[in-house]
Amino acid sequence: MAIWLEQASGDFEERFSAFLSTKREVSDDVNAVVKAIIDDVRTRGDAALIDYSARFDKVDLASAGLRVREEEIDAAVAATSADVLDALRLAAERIEKHHARQMPKDDLYEDALGVGLGSRWTAVDAVGLYVPGGTASYPSSVLMNALPAKVAGVPRVVMVVPAGGGVVNPAVLAAARIAGVSEIYRVGGAQAVAALAYGTETIAPVAKIVGPGNAYVAAAKRQVFGQVGIDMIAGPSEVLVIADRDNNPDWIAADLLAQAEHDLGAQSILVTNDRAFGEAVEQAVERQLKTLSRSQTAAQSWADFGAIILVKDLASSLPLANRIAAEHLELAVADPDALLSGIRNAGAIFVGRHTPEVIGDYIGGSNHVLPTARSARFSSGLSVLDYVKRTSILRLGPEQLAALAPAAITLAHSEGLDAHARSVSIRLNRGG
Amino acid sequence: MAIWLEQASGDFEERFSAFLSTKREVSDDVNAVVKAIIDDVRTRGDAALIDYSARFDKVDLASAGLRVREEEIDAAVAATSADVLDALRLAAERIEKHHARQMPKDDLYEDALGVGLGSRWTAVDAVGLYVPGGTASYPSSVLMNALPAKVAGVPRVVMVVPAGGGVVNPAVLAAARIAGVSEIYRVGGAQAVAALAYGTETIAPVAKIVGPGNAYVAAAKRQVFGQVGIDMIAGPSEVLVIADRDNNPDWIAADLLAQAEHDLGAQSILVTNDRAFGEAVEQAVERQLKTLSRSQTAAQSWADFGAIILVKDLASSLPLANRIAAEHLELAVADPDALLSGIRNAGAIFVGRHTPEVIGDYIGGSNHVLPTARSARFSSGLSVLDYVKRTSILRLGPEQLAALAPAAITLAHSEGLDAHARSVSIRLNRGG
The missing domain is CATH 3.40.50.1980 (Nitrogenase molybdenum iron protein domain)
Known part of the structure; x- marks a missing residue:
C-alpha cells in the first residue's frame, strides 16, 4: 500500500515536504x-x-x-x-x-570590431x-x-x-x-x-x-x-503520473508497476484530481501485483515509496511536479498540452494516454538515462553533449587589441594583477 | 627557473609523462x-x-x-x-x-511514424x-x-x-x-x-x-x-604558449608571468621549436619578475611548475598540447591556423601574436571559467548550458504505439521486466 497525500488537508505542505526529502538509497561506505x-x-x-x-x-x-x-x-x-x-x-x-x-x-564569427570569437x-x-x-x-x-x-x-x-x-x-x-x-x-x-x-x-x-x-x-x-x-551517479528510478479520471485504471497501474519492479528503491507516484480514480488505480495495482514475475520487488517499493497525491484540480499538480522534478513524468490527461508548458523540472515527459514511459525505455528514440532524485532541477538526461567538449577561440589583430586593451588594462590593475596588465600593454609598444 | 624538457632527448617521454602527472594542489582534508x-x-x-x-x-x-x-x-x-x-x-x-x-x-518534431519527439x-x-x-x-x-x-x-x-x-x-x-x-x-x-x-x-x-x-x-x-x-571544482590556473622564434621574447614572457602571478599552484608552459628563443624568453621572465607587485608568487610558481619544452618542429607540439589539455592555449606562431585544426583538447585557444590570454580574462567576450588540470579532455568552460537543463518529450497516439509496441514488448521480456511489457501491451487491448 502506497501512502496518500491530500492537498486539501491542513498538514499537506508538511507531509509533502517530508515525502520529498525521503531517502531511497542507503549508500554503504565502501x-x-x-x-x-x-x-x-x-x-x-x-x-x-x-x-x-x-x-x-x-x-x-x-x-x-x-x-x-x-x-x-x-x-x-x-x-x-x-x-x-x-x-x-x-x-x-x-x-x-x-x-x-x-x-x-561550431559557431565561429567576427564581431563589429573584427574580433574573431568562437566555440x-x-x-x-x-x-x-x-x-x-x-x-x-x-x-x-x-x-x-x-x-x-x-x-x-x-x-x-x-x-x-x-x-x-x-x-x-x-x-x-x-x-x-x-x-x-x-x-x-x-x-x-x-x-x-x-x-x-x-x-x-x-x-x-x-x-x-x-x-x-x-x-x-x-x-x-x-x-x-x-x-x-x-556521467551523473544515477539513483533509483522514479515515475510521476498525472492522470485524470478518464483513464483506464489498469493502464495507469501498469505504468506505476513498471517503475516499481526495477528495484527496492524505485518510486511510483500518482497525482490525480479524483479520489475514486486514485482508489481504482490502487486496487488495480494490488490485482496486477499478483501476476508479476518481479512482484516481490514491485510490492515492496510500492509499499515503501509509492504515493497517491490527491490534488484539487489538475493545474495544482504543476507546482508539485516541479518540486518533485521526476525522472519520468507521464501526462495522462485529456489536454496534456495545458500542463506541458507549465512543467519546468522533469527528465522526460510522456505526453498523452498512449505514451507509456516504457516506450522511452526502449524504442522511442530519446535517451533513457535521465536525472533521478530531484536532480532534474539542475541537470539533463544523457545526450550527445556528454561526449563532446567545447573550446572557445579568440583571435585579435593589432587593431582589435588596441581597441580592447584599455579596458583590459584597467580591470587588471583594479584586481591588482600587474603582469596581466603588462601582457596587454607590452604589445601596444608603450612598455610594461 | 622553470624546467626544460627536450623532445630530442632519449628520456623525453618518461619526463613528459612525469611532468603531466605533477600535482599542483594540496587539498587539505577539511x-x-x-x-x-x-x-x-x-x-x-x-x-x-x-x-x-x-x-x-x-x-x-x-x-x-x-x-x-x-x-x-x-x-x-x-x-x-x-x-x-x-x-x-x-x-x-x-x-x-x-x-x-x-x-x-528547443527541437520538437514528428518522425516518419508520426511519433512526436523533442528536447x-x-x-x-x-x-x-x-x-x-x-x-x-x-x-x-x-x-x-x-x-x-x-x-x-x-x-x-x-x-x-x-x-x-x-x-x-x-x-x-x-x-x-x-x-x-x-x-x-x-x-x-x-x-x-x-x-x-x-x-x-x-x-x-x-x-x-x-x-x-x-x-x-x-x-x-x-x-x-x-x-x-x-559547477566544476576549479584547480589552479594554467597556460600553454606555443611560440616560434619570430615572437618578441618579452611579450611571451609577460604572458607566462600573467599566469604565474595568479597563485603558487599556477602553471606556465612554453613550447617552442627554437632553443635560443626559449632561452631569451627565460631571461625575459627573470628580468620582468623584478618589477612585478606579485613577483614572489610568480617567481615561485614559475620555479615550481613552469616549463620550457623544446620540440623538433611546431607540428610535434600538437600531440603534446592535446595531452596537456591546457586551460589556456596561445598559438603565437606565423601560421596559427595550421596548428588550430589539430588541437582537440584545450579550454580556450588564443590565436596569433596579438591575442594575449589576458584579453580572454576580461574583455574578449568568451568566458574565463575554463577546465583546469587536464580536464579539457572531457569538459568545457562555463557557458549558458550550465544554467539550463533539457527535458525530453515523447508523444504517441494509438497508431504510433501499435507500431512501436512489438519491439518494446520483446525487449522488456528479454530483460525480464514483465511489468514493463504489460504497460505497453495493456494499451493494445490484448491484455497483460
Missing part, C-alpha cells in the same frame, strides 16, 4: 575498499584485474583473456533470438536518428562504458550509453562488463556490436573503473567513464573523477 | 569540519551564519544584516572609479552578446554564485559567472561573498549590479554554501551553486552536490 582496489590496479595492472575477477566474479581471466574476442561476439549474436536482434536494431536506428539532432554546431566542439577521445553483470545487465542500456558517443564521433568506445561465472549476457554483446563499441573487456567492479581511468597493460585509459553500477562502481567513479570525466 | 558547519546551518539557519561570520570573518551580521541593501550597492557603485565602471560595462556587454549565441534551441530547454530556477573575499575577490569573475545565468533566463541569481572585517570589495558589488544579480548576502565559507543549498530563514535555497572558493568552499560544494547542482 570508499576504503574501493581506494585499495584502485591503488592495486594502478600498481599491478592486468594482474590485479585477474585477481579481483577470480575473487569477485569466479572467473579465470588468465585463461579466458581480458578482452572479449570478435568470434565470441559473433557467437553471442548467433545466440540471440532474431526478434530481439530486430528490436535492438530498430531501437538503435531510432536512437541514432534522434541523437544526431543533438550534435552542437568549437570536439568529441572526447575515448569513452569507457560500464555495464553491470547479472540480472541488471540490460542491452537497452548499452544502446542508450554507446550510441550518443558514436553520434558524437568518439573514436574509441570501450565497454567493461563483469563475466560472473564466466558468462556475459549474449544480448549485451549483441547490443554492443550494434552500437559500434570498439573494445569489450570482461571485467567489472571498482577494478574495471580503475583500469579505464588509469590503464593497464591490456586496457588503454579513456578520458570519460559512463554507465550505471552498484555502490562499488559508483564510489570508484567518484574517486577517479578528475583523472577522467564521469 | 571534510569533517565542513560537514559539521553544514549540519549546523541546516539546524540553526541564520543564527549559525551569524556565529560563523563573527568567528571567521570578524563581522557582526546581527547588526549589519545578512543581505546587502540596495543603498549599500549604490554606495559601492559610487565608490568605484568611472574607468573601472566603464570597463566592467564594456566587458558585460561583450560577454552578454557572446553568450547569447550559446542559448540552445525542451528551461532555465534553472535559482542559482547561487560564490564569490571569494579578500584579494581573490574579482569583479571580472562576477561578470563571468552571473551573466551566462542572466542570458539563460535564470529568474533568481543569488550572490554570497564574505565581508572580512565588514568590507566587501565595492567593484564586486558594482559588477553584481551590472550583471543583474538579484540578491547579495555577506556570508562566505562552507556556511554560505550550506545556506544556498538548504536555505535559512533569510536565504531561500537555490538549485545550483557556481563559483570559485578555497578548500572549505570546494569541500562544501562536493558535500551538497546532489541536493543542488554544482
Whole structure:
C-alpha cells in the first residue's frame, strides 16, 4: 500500500515536504575498499584485474583473456533470438536518428570590431562504458550509453562488463556490436573503473567513464573523477503520473508497476484530481501485483515509496511536479498540452494516454538515462553533449587589441594583477 | 627557473609523462569540519551564519544584516572609479552578446511514424554564485559567472561573498549590479554554501551553486552536490604558449608571468621549436619578475611548475598540447591556423601574436571559467548550458504505439521486466 497525500488537508505542505526529502538509497561506505582496489590496479595492472575477477566474479581471466574476442561476439549474436536482434536494431536506428539532432554546431564569427570569437566542439577521445553483470545487465542500456558517443564521433568506445561465472549476457554483446563499441573487456567492479581511468597493460585509459553500477562502481567513479570525466551517479528510478479520471485504471497501474519492479528503491507516484480514480488505480495495482514475475520487488517499493497525491484540480499538480522534478513524468490527461508548458523540472515527459514511459525505455528514440532524485532541477538526461567538449577561440589583430586593451588594462590593475596588465600593454609598444 | 624538457632527448617521454602527472594542489582534508558547519546551518539557519561570520570573518551580521541593501550597492557603485565602471560595462556587454549565441534551441518534431519527439530547454530556477573575499575577490569573475545565468533566463541569481572585517570589495558589488544579480548576502565559507543549498530563514535555497572558493568552499560544494547542482571544482590556473622564434621574447614572457602571478599552484608552459628563443624568453621572465607587485608568487610558481619544452618542429607540439589539455592555449606562431585544426583538447585557444590570454580574462567576450588540470579532455568552460537543463518529450497516439509496441514488448521480456511489457501491451487491448 502506497501512502496518500491530500492537498486539501491542513498538514499537506508538511507531509509533502517530508515525502520529498525521503531517502531511497542507503549508500554503504565502501570508499576504503574501493581506494585499495584502485591503488592495486594502478600498481599491478592486468594482474590485479585477474585477481579481483577470480575473487569477485569466479572467473579465470588468465585463461579466458581480458578482452572479449570478435568470434565470441559473433557467437553471442548467433545466440540471440532474431526478434530481439530486430528490436535492438530498430531501437538503435531510432536512437541514432534522434541523437544526431543533438550534435552542437561550431559557431565561429567576427564581431563589429573584427574580433574573431568562437566555440568549437570536439568529441572526447575515448569513452569507457560500464555495464553491470547479472540480472541488471540490460542491452537497452548499452544502446542508450554507446550510441550518443558514436553520434558524437568518439573514436574509441570501450565497454567493461563483469563475466560472473564466466558468462556475459549474449544480448549485451549483441547490443554492443550494434552500437559500434570498439573494445569489450570482461571485467567489472571498482577494478574495471580503475583500469579505464588509469590503464593497464591490456586496457588503454579513456578520458570519460559512463554507465550505471552498484555502490562499488559508483564510489570508484567518484574517486577517479578528475583523472577522467564521469556521467551523473544515477539513483533509483522514479515515475510521476498525472492522470485524470478518464483513464483506464489498469493502464495507469501498469505504468506505476513498471517503475516499481526495477528495484527496492524505485518510486511510483500518482497525482490525480479524483479520489475514486486514485482508489481504482490502487486496487488495480494490488490485482496486477499478483501476476508479476518481479512482484516481490514491485510490492515492496510500492509499499515503501509509492504515493497517491490527491490534488484539487489538475493545474495544482504543476507546482508539485516541479518540486518533485521526476525522472519520468507521464501526462495522462485529456489536454496534456495545458500542463506541458507549465512543467519546468522533469527528465522526460510522456505526453498523452498512449505514451507509456516504457516506450522511452526502449524504442522511442530519446535517451533513457535521465536525472533521478530531484536532480532534474539542475541537470539533463544523457545526450550527445556528454561526449563532446567545447573550446572557445579568440583571435585579435593589432587593431582589435588596441581597441580592447584599455579596458583590459584597467580591470587588471583594479584586481591588482600587474603582469596581466603588462601582457596587454607590452604589445601596444608603450612598455610594461 | 622553470624546467626544460627536450623532445630530442632519449628520456623525453618518461619526463613528459612525469611532468603531466605533477600535482599542483594540496587539498587539505577539511571534510569533517565542513560537514559539521553544514549540519549546523541546516539546524540553526541564520543564527549559525551569524556565529560563523563573527568567528571567521570578524563581522557582526546581527547588526549589519545578512543581505546587502540596495543603498549599500549604490554606495559601492559610487565608490568605484568611472574607468573601472566603464570597463566592467564594456566587458558585460561583450560577454552578454557572446553568450547569447550559446542559448540552445528547443527541437520538437514528428518522425516518419508520426511519433512526436523533442528536447525542451528551461532555465534553472535559482542559482547561487560564490564569490571569494579578500584579494581573490574579482569583479571580472562576477561578470563571468552571473551573466551566462542572466542570458539563460535564470529568474533568481543569488550572490554570497564574505565581508572580512565588514568590507566587501565595492567593484564586486558594482559588477553584481551590472550583471543583474538579484540578491547579495555577506556570508562566505562552507556556511554560505550550506545556506544556498538548504536555505535559512533569510536565504531561500537555490538549485545550483557556481563559483570559485578555497578548500572549505570546494569541500562544501562536493558535500551538497546532489541536493543542488554544482559547477566544476576549479584547480589552479594554467597556460600553454606555443611560440616560434619570430615572437618578441618579452611579450611571451609577460604572458607566462600573467599566469604565474595568479597563485603558487599556477602553471606556465612554453613550447617552442627554437632553443635560443626559449632561452631569451627565460631571461625575459627573470628580468620582468623584478618589477612585478606579485613577483614572489610568480617567481615561485614559475620555479615550481613552469616549463620550457623544446620540440623538433611546431607540428610535434600538437600531440603534446592535446595531452596537456591546457586551460589556456596561445598559438603565437606565423601560421596559427595550421596548428588550430589539430588541437582537440584545450579550454580556450588564443590565436596569433596579438591575442594575449589576458584579453580572454576580461574583455574578449568568451568566458574565463575554463577546465583546469587536464580536464579539457572531457569538459568545457562555463557557458549558458550550465544554467539550463533539457527535458525530453515523447508523444504517441494509438497508431504510433501499435507500431512501436512489438519491439518494446520483446525487449522488456528479454530483460525480464514483465511489468514493463504489460504497460505497453495493456494499451493494445490484448491484455497483460
